[in-house]
Amino acid sequence: MTASETLAAVRAEAFRLLARGVADRRSAFHTPTLATIGPDGAPQLRTLVLRGFDAASRTLRLHTDRRSAKWAALAAEPRAALQVYDAGAQIQLRLSGRARLHAEDDTADAAWAASRAGSRSCYAVEPGPGMPVPAPPPAPPGDTGGRAHFGVIHLAFDRMEWLHLRRSGHRRAVFAWGPEGLHETWLVP
Numbered sequence: 528m529t530a531s532e533t534l535a536a537v538r539a540e541a542f543r544l545l546a547r548g549v550a551d552r553r554s555a556f557h558t559p560t561l562a563t564i565g566p567d568g569a570p571q572l573r574t575l576v577l578r579g580f581d582a583a584s585r586t587l588r589l590h591t592d593r594r595s596a597k598w599a600a601l602a603a604e605p606r607a608a609l610q611v612y613d614a615g616a617q618i619q620l621r622l623s624g625r626a627r628l629h630a631e632d633d634t635a636d637a638a639w640a641a642s643r644a645g646s647r648s649c650y651a652v653e654p655g656p657g658m659p660v661p662a663p664p665p666a667p668p669g670d671t672g673g674r675a676h677f678g679v680i681h682l683a684f685d686r687m688e689w690l691h692l693r694r695s696g697h698r699r700a701v702f703a704w705g706p707e708g709l710h711e712t713w714l715v716p
């Protein structure tokens with residue numbers, strides 16, 4: 528096994544891909560799938576843009592509308608999971624942990640201030656996302672009122688599973704951060 532196939536190297540590569548997903552719109556890691564648990568206990572999945580990643584705290588930043596179903600779901604049940612499949616690299620990453628919601632605080636203020644006008648205007652839509660309407664509504668002309676609907680999801684993950692499909696042999700590994708530190712092991716793919 529070469530140095531690039533150590534668990535430490537896999538972990539570093541996963542973190543590098545997450546950081547790249549924030550910066551590179553063409554990266555598959557830019558648009559992961561977020562899973563939450565609905566009020567009826569059923570899983571719900573949807574695509575979100577990965578807005579930030581802090582490797583030290585293993586925290587991902589996502590933005591959403593506070594009127595959305597996912598916001599209510601996470602407020603009631605913060606356990607969440609996120610997955611990405613990068614078809615080019617043939618890497619699947621599965622993360623799970625807990626979400627913290629930021630609505631009217633410095634975290635949300637900073638994220639709103641850094642958002643582009645086009646992104647902000649999404650939050651001005653009326654009525655809120657998911658409401659039934661007789662016809663598709665026009666795009667909001669600006670971001671008036673949008674801040675009141677804008678929220679930040681911080682997903683801190685404590686489990687990460689890596690799967691790399693390779694002709695020479697698939698590689699699967701799991702990393703779990705607990706009170707006693709990091710536990711990491713290879714798994715049968």
Ligand SMILES: Cc1cc2nc3c(=O)[nH]c(=O)nc-3n(C[C@H](O)[C@H](O)[C@H](O)COP(=O)(O)O)c2cc1C
Pocket residue numbers: 558571572573574575576577589590591592595596597598656657
């Ligand atoms: C490429 C792509 C990027 C998206 N990015 C976001 C996002 O950053 N935040 C968000 O709330 N919804 C985003 N959406 C829409 C969600 O997938 C979803 O349809 C919407 O948020 C409603 O989800 P919910 O009813 O489960 O709350 C995106 C959809 C696509 C296809």
